[in-house]
Amino acid sequence: QKEVEQDPGPLSVPEGAIVSLNCTYSNSAFQYFMWYRQYSRKGPELLMYTYSSGNKEDGRFTAQVDKSSKYISLFIRDSQPSDSATYLCAMSNSSASKIIFGSGTRLSIRP
Amino acid sequence: SAVISQKPSRDICQRGTSLTIQCQVDSQVTMMFWYRQQPGQSLTLIATANQGSEATYESGFVIDKFPISRPNLTFSTLTVSNMSPEDSSIYLCSVEPGTGRGAFFGQGTRLTVV
Numbered sequence: 001q002k003e004v005e006q007d008p009g010p011l012s013v014p015e016g017a018i019v020s021l022n023c024t025y026s027n028s029a030f031q032y033f034m035w036y037r038q039y040s041r042k043g044p045e046l047l048m049y050t051y052s053s054g055n056k057e058d059g060r061f062t063a064q065v066d067k068s069s070k071y072i073s074l075f076i077r078d079s080q081p082s083d084s085a086t087y088l089c090a091m092s093n094s095s096a097s098k099i100i101f102g103s104g105t106r107l108s109i110r111p
Numbered sequence: 112s113a114v115i116s117q118k119p120s121r122d123i124c125q126r127g128t129s130l131t132i133q134c135q136v137d138s139q140v141t142m143m144f145w146y147r148q149q150p151g152q153s154l155t156l157i158a159t160a161n162q163g164s165e166a167t168y169e170s171g172f173v174i175d176k177f178p179i180s181r182p183n184l185t186f187s188t189l190t191v192s193n194m195s196p197e198d199s200s201i202y203l204c205s206v207e208p209g210t211g212r213g214a215f216f217g218q219g220t221r222l223t224v225v
Contacts, residue, residue, distance in 0.1 A: 032213075034213040034214075036213075036216075041221070042218060042219070043115075043117075043203055043216035043217050043218045043219045044154070044203075044216045045216070046112075046212075046213040046214070046215060049212050049213040088153060088154070090213070090214075098156060098159070099156075099207070099213075099214055101153045101154045102153060103152070103153040104153050
Protein backbone atom coordinates (compact mmCIF):
# COMPACT_ATOMS: atom_id res chain seq x y z
CA GLN A 1 0.00 0.00 0.00
CA LYS A 2 1.30 3.45 -0.92
CA GLU A 3 1.67 5.99 1.87
CA VAL A 4 -0.34 8.51 -0.13
CA GLU A 5 -3.13 7.58 -2.55
CA GLN A 6 -4.50 9.98 -5.15
CA ASP A 7 -6.86 9.28 -8.02
CA PRO A 8 -4.92 10.04 -11.23
CA GLY A 9 -8.03 11.09 -13.15
CA PRO A 10 -8.28 12.59 -15.68
CA LEU A 11 -11.04 14.77 -14.30
CA SER A 12 -12.94 16.99 -16.74
CA VAL A 13 -15.45 19.59 -15.58
CA PRO A 14 -17.15 22.60 -17.20
CA GLU A 15 -15.97 26.13 -16.52
CA GLY A 16 -17.49 27.58 -13.36
CA ALA A 17 -17.95 24.22 -11.63
CA ILE A 18 -16.69 23.41 -8.16
CA VAL A 19 -13.82 20.93 -8.29
CA SER A 20 -13.02 18.52 -5.49
CA LEU A 21 -9.62 16.81 -5.41
CA ASN A 22 -8.77 14.29 -2.72
CA CYS A 23 -6.01 12.22 -1.20
CA THR A 24 -5.90 9.55 1.48
CA TYR A 25 -2.89 8.55 3.48
CA SER A 26 -1.84 5.83 5.87
CA ASN A 27 0.86 7.44 8.04
CA SER A 28 -0.75 9.04 11.09
CA ALA A 29 2.50 10.91 11.79
CA PHE A 30 1.95 13.31 8.88
CA GLN A 31 1.45 16.84 10.22
CA TYR A 32 2.06 19.10 7.21
CA PHE A 33 -0.16 18.90 4.16
CA MET A 34 0.38 20.61 0.84
CA TRP A 35 -1.17 20.94 -2.58
CA TYR A 36 0.89 21.65 -5.66
CA ARG A 37 -0.20 22.62 -9.15
CA GLN A 38 1.91 21.52 -12.08
CA TYR A 39 1.38 22.80 -15.57
CA SER A 40 2.71 20.79 -18.48
CA ARG A 41 6.50 21.09 -18.84
CA LYS A 42 6.79 23.15 -15.65
CA GLY A 43 7.93 22.48 -12.09
CA PRO A 44 5.34 22.01 -9.31
CA GLU A 45 4.01 25.26 -7.82
CA LEU A 46 3.06 25.37 -4.17
CA LEU A 47 -0.62 26.21 -3.98
CA MET A 48 -1.74 25.57 -0.42
CA TYR A 49 -0.29 24.29 2.82
CA THR A 50 -1.91 23.42 6.12
CA TYR A 51 -0.64 22.23 9.45
CA SER A 52 -2.60 19.51 11.25
CA SER A 53 -6.38 19.39 10.85
CA GLY A 54 -8.72 22.10 9.70
CA ASN A 55 -9.54 24.30 6.74
CA LYS A 56 -7.61 26.97 4.92
CA GLU A 57 -8.97 29.29 2.28
CA ASP A 58 -7.07 31.34 -0.29
CA GLY A 59 -9.17 33.02 -2.94
CA ARG A 60 -10.98 30.35 -4.95
CA PHE A 61 -9.05 27.54 -3.24
CA THR A 62 -9.91 25.77 0.01
CA ALA A 63 -7.81 23.04 1.57
CA GLN A 64 -9.28 20.68 4.14
CA VAL A 65 -7.51 18.18 6.36
CA ASP A 66 -9.30 15.49 8.34
CA LYS A 67 -6.63 13.67 10.31
CA SER A 68 -9.12 11.34 11.98
CA SER A 69 -10.05 9.95 8.55
CA LYS A 70 -6.57 10.45 7.05
CA TYR A 71 -8.17 12.37 4.22
CA ILE A 72 -7.32 15.70 2.62
CA SER A 73 -9.17 17.71 0.00
CA LEU A 74 -8.66 20.68 -2.25
CA PHE A 75 -11.72 22.57 -3.50
CA ILE A 76 -11.59 24.96 -6.42
CA ARG A 77 -14.57 27.30 -6.79
CA ASP A 78 -15.58 29.02 -10.02
CA SER A 79 -13.10 26.88 -11.94
CA GLN A 80 -11.37 28.48 -14.93
CA PRO A 81 -9.69 26.95 -18.00
CA SER A 82 -6.41 28.27 -16.57
CA ASP A 83 -6.88 25.84 -13.65
CA SER A 84 -6.29 22.95 -16.06
CA ALA A 85 -3.19 21.25 -14.71
CA THR A 86 -2.03 18.28 -12.64
CA TYR A 87 -2.63 18.69 -8.91
CA LEU A 88 -0.37 16.86 -6.48
CA CYS A 89 -1.03 16.39 -2.81
CA ALA A 90 1.98 16.13 -0.52
CA MET A 91 2.62 15.62 3.15
CA SER A 92 5.40 15.27 5.70
CA ASN A 93 5.99 14.45 9.35
CA SER A 94 7.73 17.70 10.18
CA SER A 95 9.03 20.82 8.52
CA ALA A 96 12.43 19.23 8.02
CA SER A 97 11.48 15.71 6.95
CA LYS A 98 10.97 14.10 3.60
CA ILE A 99 7.86 15.13 1.66
CA ILE A 100 5.78 12.33 0.23
CA PHE A 101 3.83 13.13 -2.93
CA GLY A 102 0.66 11.65 -4.33
CA SER A 103 0.65 10.52 -7.93
CA GLY A 104 -1.25 13.62 -9.07
CA THR A 105 -4.71 14.21 -10.55
CA ARG A 106 -4.93 15.57 -14.06
CA LEU A 107 -7.68 18.23 -14.21
CA SER A 108 -9.20 19.74 -17.32
CA ILE A 109 -11.66 22.67 -17.23
CA ARG A 110 -13.82 22.85 -20.36
CA PRO A 111 -14.69 26.39 -21.57
CA SER B 112 9.08 31.75 -0.91
CA ALA B 113 12.30 30.99 -2.79
CA VAL B 114 13.23 31.51 -6.41
CA ILE B 115 15.07 28.58 -7.90
CA SER B 116 16.94 28.63 -11.19
CA GLN B 117 17.78 25.34 -12.80
CA LYS B 118 20.03 24.74 -15.80
CA PRO B 119 19.83 23.33 -18.39
CA SER B 120 16.08 23.36 -18.93
CA ARG B 121 16.36 20.44 -21.33
CA ASP B 122 18.97 18.30 -23.02
CA ILE B 123 19.29 15.36 -25.34
CA CYS B 124 22.27 13.16 -24.49
CA GLN B 125 23.96 10.10 -25.86
CA ARG B 126 23.89 6.94 -23.78
CA GLY B 127 27.05 6.39 -21.76
CA THR B 128 27.67 10.10 -21.23
CA SER B 129 27.05 12.22 -18.13
CA LEU B 130 25.07 15.41 -17.57
CA THR B 131 25.44 17.87 -14.70
CA ILE B 132 22.38 19.86 -13.67
CA GLN B 133 22.80 23.10 -11.77
CA CYS B 134 20.46 24.57 -9.17
CA GLN B 135 20.78 28.13 -7.88
CA VAL B 136 18.59 29.56 -5.10
CA ASP B 137 18.07 33.25 -4.40
CA SER B 138 18.45 32.80 -0.64
CA GLN B 139 20.46 30.65 1.72
CA VAL B 140 18.83 27.34 2.57
CA THR B 141 20.06 24.45 4.64
CA MET B 142 18.33 21.64 2.81
CA MET B 143 18.14 21.11 -0.92
CA PHE B 144 16.49 18.15 -2.57
CA TRP B 145 16.75 16.45 -5.93
CA TYR B 146 13.71 14.69 -7.40
CA ARG B 147 13.02 12.66 -10.49
CA GLN B 148 9.68 12.72 -12.27
CA GLN B 149 9.26 10.07 -14.93
CA PRO B 150 6.65 10.61 -17.66
CA GLY B 151 3.15 10.60 -16.21
CA GLN B 152 4.45 9.80 -12.74
CA SER B 153 4.74 11.63 -9.47
CA LEU B 154 7.91 12.90 -7.86
CA THR B 155 10.49 10.51 -6.45
CA LEU B 156 13.12 11.84 -4.09
CA ILE B 157 16.66 10.99 -5.21
CA ALA B 158 18.66 12.56 -2.40
CA THR B 159 18.87 15.31 0.18
CA ALA B 160 21.86 17.63 -0.05
CA ASN B 161 23.01 19.54 3.01
CA GLN B 162 25.84 22.02 2.80
CA GLY B 163 29.09 20.69 4.23
CA SER B 164 28.10 17.04 4.38
CA GLU B 165 27.59 14.07 2.11
CA ALA B 166 24.25 13.82 0.39
CA THR B 167 21.74 11.33 1.76
CA TYR B 168 20.38 9.02 -0.93
CA GLU B 169 17.00 7.32 -1.00
CA SER B 170 16.59 3.62 -1.56
CA GLY B 171 17.29 2.75 -5.17
CA PHE B 172 19.63 5.66 -5.80
CA VAL B 173 23.41 5.54 -5.39
CA ILE B 174 26.16 8.11 -5.31
CA ASP B 175 28.09 6.58 -8.19
CA LYS B 176 25.13 7.07 -10.49
CA PHE B 177 23.89 10.41 -9.11
CA PRO B 178 26.79 12.31 -7.54
CA ILE B 179 25.73 15.55 -5.85
CA SER B 180 27.72 18.58 -4.85
CA ARG B 181 26.63 21.26 -2.37
CA PRO B 182 29.48 23.76 -2.12
CA ASN B 183 27.46 26.52 -0.40
CA LEU B 184 24.01 27.42 0.91
CA THR B 185 22.65 28.66 -2.42
CA PHE B 186 23.93 26.17 -4.98
CA SER B 187 23.91 22.46 -5.78
CA THR B 188 24.58 20.19 -8.72
CA LEU B 189 23.28 16.75 -9.63
CA THR B 190 25.17 14.63 -12.14
CA VAL B 191 23.46 11.80 -14.00
CA SER B 192 26.31 9.43 -14.86
CA ASN B 193 26.74 6.80 -17.53
CA MET B 194 23.26 7.54 -18.85
CA SER B 195 20.90 5.03 -20.41
CA PRO B 196 17.48 5.60 -22.00
CA GLU B 197 15.90 4.63 -18.65
CA ASP B 198 17.32 7.83 -17.19
CA SER B 199 15.10 9.89 -19.50
CA SER B 200 13.06 11.92 -17.06
CA ILE B 201 12.50 15.33 -15.56
CA TYR B 202 14.95 16.17 -12.79
CA LEU B 203 13.83 18.77 -10.26
CA CYS B 204 15.68 20.75 -7.65
CA SER B 205 13.75 21.74 -4.54
CA VAL B 206 14.30 23.66 -1.31
CA GLU B 207 12.36 23.53 1.92
CA PRO B 208 13.04 26.59 4.05
CA GLY B 209 12.30 24.61 7.21
CA THR B 210 9.20 26.56 8.11
CA GLY B 211 6.78 23.73 7.36
CA ARG B 212 5.27 25.84 4.63
CA GLY B 213 6.06 23.48 1.82
CA ALA B 214 8.87 23.01 -0.64
CA PHE B 215 9.64 25.15 -3.66
CA PHE B 216 10.73 23.77 -6.99
CA GLY B 217 12.79 24.80 -9.94
CA GLN B 218 11.38 24.49 -13.44
CA GLY B 219 13.09 21.16 -13.94
CA THR B 220 15.52 19.69 -16.45
CA ARG B 221 13.93 17.55 -19.12
CA LEU B 222 16.48 14.90 -20.02
CA THR B 223 16.23 12.60 -23.01
CA VAL B 224 18.83 9.88 -23.46
CA VAL B 225 19.18 8.41 -26.93
